[in-house]
Amino acid sequence: MIQPNCLQRFLNSISCFSAFLGGWALVFNVLAVGSVLAQEKKAPLPVDLELVLAVDASTSVSAQEFDLQMRGIAQAFREPSVIQAIAVSGDRGIAVSVIQWANNLLQEVAVDWFLVRDEESAGAFADLVDETPRFIFGGGTSIGGAITFSTRQMEINDFEGSRRVIDISGDGRSNQGAPPEMVRDRSTALGIVINGLAIVNEDPFIDSYYEQFVIGGTGAFVQTATTYEDFGAAMMEKLIKEIGGVPVAEKTTDFRFASNEAEKR
Incomplete structure (x- = not known):
């Protein structure tokens, strides 16, 4: 038992x-x-270009000036010349994201990665930009922080671009965080091109600052806008160059906007 x-x-x-x-x-x-x-x-989707549009939302940018930046981006993507540049750049389209940035700890994805291939998708992207609010209100100016954040977004997205470009727009010099030239060099070592859109309404030498400390990579250039009202026209010209991969030897200094002509009269 x-x-x-x-x-x-x-x-x-x-x-x-x-x-x-x-x-x-x-x-x-x-x-x-x-x-x-x-x-x-899924494997990353091949595209002709990955493009981050980094918009300044720091203290120096008023509500009206911020709005002019966002409306300028939307306006540019509705322009036939930009849509044509997308069409001739390749048959895989471009992946675009918009971020807002201020100091070293203030960056926000405002419009997540969006594939633009034709007039319809460009219009849809423009509508998204138009509907996007301001997420960041004030703070210092950390261009290095904006570059670091933008680079990270490229590393974690679902696209693989033949070219990768970060487009930094702003009206002031970096006054907080890592020096932008140090961060720039780390990003360009990854094959990323950093271009600048310098708004010279407050600092007449901001384009030279961008030229020396911000932009980098093969064909990098600085586009200038005299005022925020000129931002949309400047963005259109800049996108055409970036999307088409137009080689630029030096910063753009001969582009004239309506406000420039008005000042001469």
């Missing part, structure tokens, strides 16, 4: 062995699911 305590130990052994098998079954299931998910994860 089996003693009760022996029977209990036997039953406990069976229970422990079952739990042991169950634990390993769970491990194998987790590994199997992980393997399936890894196989199902």
